[in-house]
Amino acid sequence: MDGLLVLADGTVFEGELHSGDTATGEVVFNTVLSGYQEVITDPSYAGQIVCFTYPHIGNYGVTPEDDESERPRCRGVIARSITSRPSNHRATESLPSWLARHGTPVLTGVDTRRLTMHLREGGAMCGAFGPATEKDALLAAARNEPGTKGVDLVSEVTTREPYERGDGPLRVVAYDLGMKRNIPRMLGRIATVEVVPAGTSAEAVLDREPDGVFLSNGPGDPETVDVDLGGLLGEVPVFGICMGHQILARALGGRTYKLAFGHHAGNHPVRRCATGQVEITSQNHNFAVAADSVPAADVTHVSLNDGVIEGISCRDIPAFSVQYHPEAGPGPHDARYLFGEFAAMMERV
Structure with missing residues (x-):
């Protein structure tokens, strides 16, 4: 369905909402070209929504051998595009099906370059993404999110x-x-x-x-x-x-x-x-x-x-x-x- 990412400063990004419910957290960007599974399962991302700057992820699917913990630890994933057809002999599952199975919220189709530039200029900030019909609720959720400063995670x-x-x-x-x-x-x-x-x-x-x-x-x-x-x-x-x-x-x-x-x-x-x-x-x-x-x-x-x-x-x-x-x-x-x-x-x- 149509989805929106709304940042605490009121900036809105359009996208397509996939698995999971509404996600709230501190939005950060990661520039890795590969290793998306390790990033998503890294406990250091607790409390955060991860935006991948690389425009197309999921090419090689996922495998349990690459998990850095027992499940995804970030609160949500944002990407320009995620493929549902992996091509790798190690893959046991596609990235979208794996995220859906764990109930991790996903927003694709986002202008991740614009989002990254916004975060570089304004600093990491809290945000929320969910159905496009809930813009006001998403803004309220973003502004109520405490972020990571002063928070024991x-x-x-x-x-x-x-x-x-x-x-x-x-x-x-x-x-x-x-x-x-x-x-x-x-x-x-x-x-x-x-x-x-x-x-x-x-x-x-x-x-x-x-x-x-x-x-x-x-x-x-x-x-x-x-x-x-x-x-x-x-x-x-x-x-x-x-x-x-x-x-x-x-x-x-x-x-x-x-x-x-x-x-x-x-x-x-x-x-x-x-x-x-x-x-x-x-x-x-x-x-x-x-x-x-x-x-x-x-x-x-x-x-x-x-x-x-x-x-x-x-x-x-x-x-x-x-x-x-x-x-x-x-x-x-x-x-x-x-x-x-x-x-x-x-x-x-």
């Missing part, structure tokens, strides 16, 4: 019970702040990984006698997330990514702030300060660490797009973090060496 996506993955020689306790499945796969090559809920105390972690602690990616505002790092820093090596990077920086006295429209892509260039080497990275975050706010750590990586801090390393204790996703899923593999650096750090301590 980690508690919605963290695991409820601990579980183990991998069989590597070291032992890592990983805080699930919204963890993607590819992270324990990568960690599992270097360690036996016990994934624990976000609220697990430092004492409970140290009782497990880990060689290291990992802080995962996750959605929402880092100011709302309470991870008990104080009792871990200096006691055991720590490695954080994305939300984990922000949590580590805040534990060291740093500040975080909300970006205008976030970084959501599989092709962001990042400079490694020690070597000058440029890494192409996968990114999905709405907040960043404020420059010069973490005096106890050195900046190790910087975004070449906008200068945002992309990595820090503590001077006096074994702890480091990056803002991007070295596990990819989707994305390039330029930064996978960081898991090796984590292993080397654990072995040195």
Whole structure:
């Protein structure tokens, strides 16, 4: 049926409404050319509606092997076009039927270039899409949506019970702040990984006698997330990514702030300060660490797009973090060496 996306500022985009009911959330755009299934199932997108800038998605269908969690995590999907006839030997289902089966709202036929330019100029904003006959209700829903600033979304996506993955020689306790499945796969090559809920105390972690602690990616505002790092820093090596990077920086006295429209892509260039080497990275975050706010750590990586801090390393204790996703899923593999650096750090301590 005819559908509308209505943003909180009153801007309206026409499209065709497919599966699911009305969707509300913070609208962000993602520029990946492939990896749509991993994006849609990434828990970091909790509370958000994802607009794909690539004009035609769904070509290779979906397969359970590419899920980053057990179901779609974003509140809705916007695209110019989604094919219902995939062409790939791995596909077990088409993207539209998979989204419909999970009840994920979908709006196609949207002028995604215009929407992306609007979000770039005005910043990420809340929106709602649904039947074209409900324009006023959609505007009200968009304006009542709280967005992600000041909102705790980690508690919605963290695991409820601990579980183990991998069989590597070291032992890592990983805080699930919204963890993607590819992270324990990568960690599992270097360690036996016990994934624990976000609220697990430092004492409970140290009782497990880990060689290291990992802080995962996750959605929402880092100011709302309470991870008990104080009792871990200096006691055991720590490695954080994305939300984990922000949590580590805040534990060291740093500040975080909300970006205008976030970084959501599989092709962001990042400079490694020690070597000058440029890494192409996968990114999905709405907040960043404020420059010069973490005096106890050195900046190790910087975004070449906008200068945002992309990595820090503590001077006096074994702890480091990056803002991007070295596990990819989707994305390039330029930064996978960081898991090796984590292993080397654990072995040195």
